[in-house]
Amino acid sequence: MTSRQNPLDAANLDDLLDRLNAPTNELSDGAMAMLPIYGGPEVDREGVWSWDTERLIVGIAQPFQIVTRAEYAAQTAGRT
Numbered sequence: 001m002t003s004r005q006n007p008l009d010a011a012n013l014d015d016l017l018d019r020l021n022a023p024t025n026e027l028s029d030g031a032m033a034m035l036p037i038y039g040g041p042e043v044d045r046e047g048v049w050s051w052d053t054e055r056l057i058v059g060i061a062q063p064f065q066i067v068t069r070a071e072y073a074a075q076t077a078g079r080t
Helices: 013-020 069-076
Strands: 048-051 055-058 065-068
Touching (some): 013 048, 013 055, 013 065, 065 069
Antiparallel strands (some): 048 055, 055 065
């Protein structure tokens, strides 16, 4: 993968994370809202950008990270 590859074309969550954290990633807020998803229940929370059946890409800015759904639920328990 080259660092110039488009995050919107990522094959899976791991590939997407690599592309989002690339130094050349300059996606606008609108493009970030259109990132692909790879299955699983929708997560409608600020700072969650994409997901698959088991994991989520989270973060407000680089570096984004992958956490499991269970980790995310534990971290956000009690938030409204």
